[in-house]
Ligand SMILES: O=C(O)C1=C[C@@H](OP(=O)(O)O)[C@@H](O)[C@H](O)C1
């Protein structure tokens with residue numbers, strides 16, 4: 305897998321060449337969210353675990369390296385088989401001497417804050433410039449009742465975060481659910497190693513709920529039961545141990561979205577194997593949205609097929625599938641009428657402000673977009689080519705690359721940023737058609 309590094313990951317920009325139509329089976333890489341969850345669970349379980357079909361990308365590799373610095377496990381990555389072998393070393397978890405740096409990996413950073421609560425000593429966790437702006441405050445407030453002292457070094461609720469650990473006792477805490485579901489997932493997963501039972505109450509509403517379902521599904525797959533009352537409370541009983549052994553990661557539904565969007569706007573057919581109706585990934589439901597927009601779809605147990613058709617606008621609340629908002633926005637640019645995407649405030653605190661970025665870049669292509677604090681209204685039309693700024697955000701790069709398959713003259717700046725979640729993205733696009741060339 306991925307034996308020759310793709311030169312486009314180092315290019316300044318890539319010109320996307322339009323494609324007539326295609327009819328392809330497309331294999332996407334393993335789920336980022338499941339890979340992160342299995343890495344965390346395996347490392348906390350104290351049992352040897354092999355994660356097969358794992359996503360090996362910037363985010364997951366930063367996470368694997370970060371986990372190893374606590375000294376209690378080794379994470380051996382096998383690129384040939386896309387697997388990660390997590391092996392206990394027999395050593396206790398200790399805070400690493402050096403700061404932990406995770407680049408732009410938000411989920412890992414949020415999982416690591418709670419994880420450092422199990423490591424004896426003081427851990428400093430940080431990331432790139434954007435990560436140093438992303439919110440962590442809710443999690444920092446929820447950890448002290450469980451015995452963990454976690455603070456923002458600069459007092460601004462963002463990384464660097466200092467965690468004084470070795471003391472994750474469990475107990476009862478409350479977490480705000482409105483900003484990110486990753487805080488709740490972080491607490492649930494790390495409660496696995498607490499001395500006492502852990503009761504987590506969600507204050508307000510919880511955003512991005514399917515990601516918490518994925519957390520529970522991953523724990524269940526590893527033999528850990530989590531009690532719950534809807535999305536109000538979650539309880540992790542002490543003394544449970546994840547089973548270890550082999551676990552297989554399904555394809556990434558967010559990564560899949562670019563190929564569904566490509567088929568939608570090109571009136572083409574795509575089949576994505578390995579993922580289907582049983583998936584807990586919320587982003588799978590992009591298929592339903594695209595069906596409402598005029599595509600034909602078929603979802604079986606283990607395969608998703610989409611065929612593009614004449615596209616019409618829809619109104620859609622995308623709070624539960626934030627990562628595929630840009631993908632849907634690209635399709636909306638080619639649909640008849642105004643698509644209203646609502647309830648997406650969380651997009652403002654992702655790798656970039658994605659509402660602002662999608663609005664700016666679609667407008668550059670001549671598309672009318674109304675930007676609201678928590679929504680985007682996109683009126684479909686005939687986009688023209690443009691040079692797209694990608695804001696160091698993989699999803700902006702991949703989204704506008706898809707627009708470039710339909711619209712001539714789309715140039716994607718900093719194409720290497722796709723490595724955060726989909727390092728083989730450009731090569732996978734090549735399998736549709738040799739439609740890309742690096743220009744610089
Ligand atoms: O738990 C996870 O794996 C994720 C949760 C989501 O974040 P929010 O809960 O912050 O919306 C999503 O955007 C992110 O890419 C992955």
Ligand SMILES: C=C(OP(=O)(O)O)C(=O)O
Nearest residue numbers: 408409410411627654655
């Ligand atoms: C928001 C994302 O990731 P994270 O929050 O893990 O950085 C993403 O992959 O779109």
